[in-house]
Amino acid sequence: MAKHHVSTIINGEPVEYLCEPQQTLLDVLRDELNLTGSKEGCSSGDCGACTVIVDGRIACSCLMLGAEAEGRKIQTVEGIAQGDHLHPVQQKFLEHAALQCGFCTPGFIVAAKALLDENLNPTEEETRYWLAGNLCRCTGYDKIIRAVLDAAAVMRQEAAQ
Amino acid sequence: MPSMSFSAPTSVDDAVKILAGASGMAKVLAGGTDLLVQLRSGRTRPELIVDTKRIPGMIGIREESAQFVIGASTPGVMIFENEALTHAWPGIVEGMDLIGSEQIQGRASLAGNLCNASPAADSVPALIAARVTCVIAGPNGKREAPVEAIVTGPGRTSLEKGEFIVEFHVPKPKPHQSDAYLRFIPRTEMDIAVVGCGVNVTLDNGGVCTDARVVLGAVAPTQIVCDEAAKALIGHRLDEPTLAALDAAAGRACNPITDKRGTIEYRIKVAGVLARRAAAIAFERAGAR
Numbered sequence: 001m002a003k004h005h006v007s008t009i010i011n012g013e014p015v016e017y018l019c020e021p022q023q024t025l026l027d028v029l030r031d032e033l034n035l036t037g038s039k040e041g042c043s044s045g046d047c048g049a050c051t052v053i054v055d056g057r058i059a060c061s062c063l064m065l066g067a068e069a070e071g072r073k074i075q076t077v078e079g080i081a082q083g084d085h086l087h088p089v090q091q092k093f094l095e096h097a098a099l100q101c102g103f104c105t106p107g108f109i110v111a112a113k114a115l116l117d118e119n120l121n122p123t124e125e126e127t128r129y130w131l132a133g134n135l136c137r138c139t140g141y142d143k144i145i146r147a148v149l150d151a152a153a154v155m156r157q158e159a160a161q
Numbered sequence: 162m163p164s165m166s167f168s169a170p171t172s173v174d175d176a177v178k179i180l181a182g183a184s185g186m187a188k189v190l191a192g193g194t195d196l197l198v199q200l201r202s203g204r205t206r207p208e209l210i211v212d213t214k215r216i217p218g219m220i221g222i223r224e225e226s227a228q229f230v231i232g233a234s235t236p237g238v239m240i241f242e243n244e245a246l247t248h249a250w251p252g253i254v255e256g257m258d259l260i261g262s263e264q265i266q267g268r269a270s271l272a273g274n275l276c277n278a279s280p281a282a283d284s285v286p287a288l289i290a291a292r293v294t295c296v297i298a299g300p301n302g303k304r305e306a307p308v309e310a311i312v313t314g315p316g317r318t319s320l321e322k323g324e325f326i327v328e329f330h331v332p333k334p335k336p337h338q339s340d341a342y343l344r345f346i347p348r349t350e351m352d353i354a355v356v357g358c359g360v361n362v363t364l365d366n367g368g369v370c371t372d373a374r375v376v377l378g379a380v381a382p383t384q385i386v387c388d389e390a391a392k393a394l395i396g397h398r399l400d401e402p403t404l405a406a407l408d409a410a411a412g413r414a415c416n417p418i419t420d421k422r423g424t425i426e427y428r429i430k431v432a433g434v435l436a437r438r439a440a441a442i443a444f445e446r447a448g449a450r
Contacts, residue, residue, distance in 0.1 A: 004167060021164075021165050021166055021167035021210065022165050022200065024197065043201055044198045044201065045194055045197075045198065045261070045262075045264065045265060046351075048262065048264055051264055054267070057238060057268075058263055058264050058267055059264055059267045059268050060194075060264045060265070060268075062197070062201075063192075063193050063194050063197045063198070063264075063265075063268065064193060064197070064268070065167060065190070065193065065197070065210070065212075067167045067169070067212075068169070068190075068212055068214075070169070111263065111264070114263075129263075129350065130263050131263075132262050132263070132350045133262020133263055133264045133265065133351070134262075
């Protein structure tokens with residue numbers, strides 16, 4: 001079967017790739033483009049480790065075909081930091097030790113960044129619901145929630161300056 | 162996996178032609194949140210996948226004078242964000258919003274939830290309760306069907322080869338009409354309904370119910386339009402005898418199975434309880450407008 005030629009924007013850069021019809025976006029990111037930050041946890045949309053931002057909305061890249069990405073704007077965890085400058089969510093994950101094994105972390109960071117893009121002042125409850133599609137078996141979540149809320153506070157301060 | 166082809170047509174006619182021309186199994190792709198899981202597990206092995214999202218009108222919500230028109234592939238998040246629709250039919254929006262995580266909401270659609278044909282589909286009972294219809298495109302042109310005519314059993318629909326849903330027509334509420342949807346799951350998020358119940362009521366100025374639809378999910382092979390439960394409400398205010406009659410009628414309508422989510426007895430009991438609670442919310446909302 002012929003491969004699909006896809007033109008897309010990934011982390012602000014135009015990217016073209018060839019993919020098989022059945023390859024997921026996650027397969028393409030990891031296996032064709034060597035963007036291995038997005039993780040394969042469950043491959044069924046339950047764990048959120050493969051979370052990416054597609055045209056401004058978070059999605060599980062395991063539940064999207066690579067061929068569907070034609071013309072879409074995709075952001076992965078690799079595009080969250082600006083060069084060496086960590087995004088506040090990343091910085092606060094480090095400071096709060098909001099990870100242990102780290103496998104879920106890229107998905108949490110992408111999802112949390114998307115939340116703060118939309119709402120700089122989420123409540124703890126809003127944050128917990130927003131991140132309900134991301135599973136972590138190490139931290140017990142509290143440190144993650146604290147890191148995200150602290151990052152929101154930093155971003156509010158930056159926005160006020 | 163045997164070879165599969167993928168197509169993303171940009172018109173309804175092209176999509177119908179491609180679907181109708183498939184020699185083997187063809188699957189319609191909206192958000193993919195069920196389809197990709199089934200592809201991965203091997204539960205479905207289509208030779209063709211047709212992505213409908215590039216067809217104009219398949220994504221978006223349009224408000225007309227007498228109805229809302231919801232594109233079949235519109236993701237849940239856009240439904241949740243539509244203030245006019247949320248005000249008109251809070252129960253429909255609640256049902257869709259209960260499905261999955263934020264990641265799932267960015268992709269999952271009403272048509273996908275309906276055509277996946279799970280008895281537990283959360284968006285379906287409130288759509289049926291509101292007498293929503295779907296417009297179906299196919300080789301013989303377009304036809305309109307009530308939502309309850311689509312699902313014929315678990316994983317099975319009445320759609321013919323080459324057909325797919327293009328939009329939903331959601332009538333606007335009458336004065337003192339509103340709805341509610343509740344589901345029971347043993348946790349607060351990210352689970353599949355043990356029982357779901359959509360209730361849609363119209364009241365007169367005195368708070369007496371003049372029209373009602375009660376629809377149960379996850380208690381039979383398809384969603385059930387429970388006429389006896391609706392009859393228990395019509396002509397009555399929301400008092401205890403009315404609720405008791407509703408509860409009993411909802412329980413009698415159930416034809417559930419026992420599985421890991423609940424036993425037959427438990428589902429019947431919960432159906433009655435949810436019908437009571439959803440009716441109370443729908444009455445309160447209807448009375449407040």
